Every structure is written in structure tokens, then in C-alpha cells.
Amino acid sequence: MRILGIETSCDDTAAAVVVDGSDVESNVLASQDEFHREYGGVVPEIASRKHAETIGAVIELALRKAKRDFKDLDAVAVTCGPGLSGSLVVGVAAAQAIAYARALPAYAVNHLHGHLFANYLATPGSAAHALPQTPFLCLIVSGGHTDMILVESAAKHVVIGRTLDDAAGEAYDKVARLLGLGFPGGPALDRLAQGGDGTAFAFPRSLMRDGSDNFSFSGLKTAVRYHLDAHPEHRSQRTADIAASFQAAVVDVLCAKALDAARRHHVDTVALAGGVSANSALRRELRLRGEAAGMRVLVPALEYCTDNAAMIAAAAYYRGEAARVEPERLFVDPNFAWS
């Protein structure tokens, strides 16, 4: 089953062609970073306008790279939420137009399901592809979410924990702004931290040992701000050490809590998903600590961690009837709840 996936929930315009929820024939993404950079964050009106300008070309390119035509498609899948309404509506309108014009089945995909099912996509260039064995635990760490999910089967997911305040990616972006690293902040902080000492400053690790599956990152962000207020000279002299110490705290909490939850819920596989799973330290540490604890650790290929459309096509395939809607019933839901 060949599905065209479309994703426009935030500031990336993306389209992809994926066969049977796993084999990626093309995965195209037009980044809007350059248009939002001068504002230090995503400006919803600009995001919406740029999606409208770009979506047609991005879909055409996805088909061309896959060496396919509209007539080769079996279905179209689109992110319906959560996200920015003005952004979502562009992808949904495009998907609706294609579904009508080509009489194709349509799938309404929750963005978080997309991140989770990125773990079902074959890694580019790797010959063997084994699908994740359920049950497993999935830690979704993105700009808007930090959710711990018990994946009982491809159809049944239980959200067992989440952040009580900031998402992990949000903390990265806010601390990057405090350090003057610009936009987008997470990847810049990741790079800076690689040259710093993660043990230089002992930043707090909230809820690390509370035995729950919830997270909290706003105290950590505030601790970095207080530290910079108390030591203004560190803004210029110790930025790499601060970045590395902040990152060590985030990674420590995420790894400790995910592995603890896996043990308590009797699963032996932990998967990562979402933009922060592109973080070099998190990928490395979870693999190291997970394997030391006898767990299997799954980490999607980098291009499937941050927002992309291949994961949306994969989610549609695995969600099946649960995501299928008549094309005229495709919708935009900025707060689309999920489980």
C-alpha cells in the first residue's frame, strides 16, 4: 500500500511516499528556519503563508523523487493536529484536494502517532529491517510534548506519563535563547555542549526519583537563568560548560525515568521519538544505559526524529481504520488528543 504523507503542523512543509508503512520511497522537507530566525521563534502567520506557497512544489518533488505519479498512490495521509491551526489547514486542504481529485482513501493522523511510528520506518541504507516487537515503551520528546507511552500493540497505546510543565524541546529552546544561541535552539545547544564539561555545574534533575512516569523541566530552565544572573561572566566564558551541564541533566532524567518505567511496566524495549531524539547525547546515553540494563533500545534515523512526512504515512498504515476518514471529513484540531 503506497501512501502519500503530508505534514504541516508547525514550520516544516513536508511530503513523503511510503510503501507498507516502512519503505520510504521519498521524504521531502522544506524548512522555514530562515524566515523565523530573526524573530527568535516560529511566527504562526509566516508559517501558514510559507506552507501555502511551498506545499504544491513539496508534494510534486516527493512524487518525482519516488519516481511515482498520483495514479500510483493508494491513499493520502495528513497531520490533523496537534499543531498551529493556520499551518495544519494548509496540509489538510492539500490532502483533501488530492483525495477528491484522485478518489483516494484519506487518513487523519495525529502528529504524536507520527513520531511514535517513525520507529517502524526502515533505516535508510540498512538491508535488514525488523519491526519493533510489542509491547515496548516509547519516549516522545519534542518541542511541544514529553510523553511516556506504553505501546501494547500497533493499535493500542497508553500514555502513562507526561511533562507537568515545559516539554524537553521547549527547555532546550528556552535555555538556548538564554545563552544567545539563536533559532532553532536545540540543535545549536547540542553542538555547543559537545565542547563543554557536563559535570561543571550541578543543575537540578526534577522528579528523577519520584517513582512516577511524569517529567518537569521548568525548574531546570529557571536554575540556568538564576545561574547566569549570579555569574554574568559565564555568559561569555562558560557557555559550553553550561550547555553541557544543562544537557547532562535533561539526558540523565530522560534515560533514568524511561528505563525505570520500562522495568516497572515489564517491557524490555525502549524506543525514542520526536525532535529531541535527534540529540546526540540522548541517543548515545540511552543506548549505553539501556544496553547495560539488558534492554533493547530503538532510535529512529535522524531524518525521522524531527518533523517529517514519512512518519505520517507510516502512522496511517499502522493505525488503519482507526485513522480512516471520508475526505470531506478531514479536519484541523490544534489540540488533537491522543493515546
Ligand code: KG4
Ligand atoms: O518533533 P519536532 O521536530 O517538532 C515538534 O513536534 O515539536 O521537535 C522540535 C524540537 C525543538 O524544540 C528542537 O529544539 C528540538 O526538537 N531539537 C533538538 C535537537 N534537534 C531538534 N533538541 C536537542 N538536540 C537536538 N539535536
Ligand code: ZN
Ligand atoms: Zn513533531
